Amino acid sequence: MGACVKVPPPEPPPELAVFCILSPGDSLLTVTLSRVVRVGERFRLDSVVTVSNAEVVLAEGIRMVRLTFSPRHRRYEARNADFVKPDAEYRLTVRLPGQPPLLARFTVPSVCPVLATNGGFVGEDYVFSVDWMDIAGQKNYYYLTGVVEGGIPGRPLNGQVTVGTVGVSWGSGANSRLFSTDQGRDGQRQYSPEGLIRKAGRATDPLVMQLVLQNMDKAYFEYGQKGFGRIDTDDGLISRFKEPILVESNVENGLGIFSAYTRQTVRVRIR
Numbered sequence: 691m692g693a694c695v696k697v698p699p700p701e702p703p704p705e706l707a708v709f710c711i712l713s714p715g716d717s718l719l720t721v722t723l724s725r726v727v728r729v730g731e732r733f734r735l736d737s738v739v740t741v742s743n744a745e746v747v748l749a750e751g752i753r754m755v756r757l758t759f760s761p762r763h764r765r766y767e768a769r770n771a772d773f774v775k776p777d778a779e780y781r782l783t784v785r786l787p788g789q790p791p792l793l794a795r796f797t798v799p800s801v802c803p804v805l806a807t808n809g810g811f812v813g814e815d816y817v818f819s820v821d822w823m824d825i826a827g828q829k830n831y832y833y834l835t836g837v838v839e840g841g842i843p844g845r846p847l848n849g850q851v852t853v854g855t856v857g858v859s860w861g862s863g864a865n866s867r868l869f870s871t872d873q874g875r876d877g878q879r880q881y882s883p884e885g886l887i888r889k890a891g892r893a894t895d896p897l898v899m900q901l902v903l904q905n906m907d908k909a910y911f912e913y914g915q916k917g918f919g920r921i922d923t924d925d926g927l928i929s930r931f932k933e934p935i936l937v938e939s940n941v942e943n944g945l946g947i948f949s950a951y952t953r954q955t956v957r958v959r960i961r
Contacts, residue, residue: 802903
């Protein structure tokens with residue numbers, strides 16, 4: 691015996707993708723709108739997938755900003771001018787002729803906590819710690835990075851001394867990016883793994899470390915974990931055969947990310 695079950699046809703996949711990340715400290719509001727390139731679809735590397743004829747609007751309460759397309763940067767832009775504020779809810783609307791509008795909304799995270807850091811030299815390496823007080827009563831998603839201005843002289847090459855770049859790593863690995871949440875530690879002081887700058891003691895010119903802490907919206911936090919992880923492990927040719935990065939979309943009638951972050955920066959002179 692057999693039976694058949696009538697299954698409705700699958701819904702057509704979205705045709706457009708939008709990407710917009712807001713921050714109170716940025717000078718520009720930017721929105722990227724493109725055609726969705728499906729897995730397995732063949733297209734020329736010089737093909738233009740950017741969509742330039744849309745009406746793009748950002749709104750918060752009764753305030754509204756209309757973004758215009760920049761052919762140079764292939765994105766929609768407008769001046770921030772104190773439009774983006776912490777703890778405020780924003781709406782994105784993208785309209786194209788003959789298509790349902792792309793819609794999204796979210797709330798900008800609270801003001802990012804202030805960073806504190808201390809450290810010192812262990813042999814030639816600079817070892818340091820970073821901590822901050824968590825914002826109580828809400829879920830927080832943090833992203834910590836560090837860069838160093840200056841270089842370290844290397845071995846002579848053809849009679850000339852080379853100068854190498856200096857990087858920050860966290861914990862026992864060589865990862866320069868740190869993602870963390872306050873799960874199970876709400877309202878408590880947050881601590882990073884041990885930070886390390888190798889061979890910083892060899893520097894002959896001043897070294898300045900800049901640490902940036904971002905308090906992210908959940909959507910951008912998850913996007914960053916997956917996207918930056920792929921960048922860190924990108925190995926050229928082999929990476930072309932990896933599975934595509936799957937991230938959750940928060941855009942209605944399309945794909946994409948509409949999110950935000952706040953940030954705090956601290957600069958420390960090492961030598």
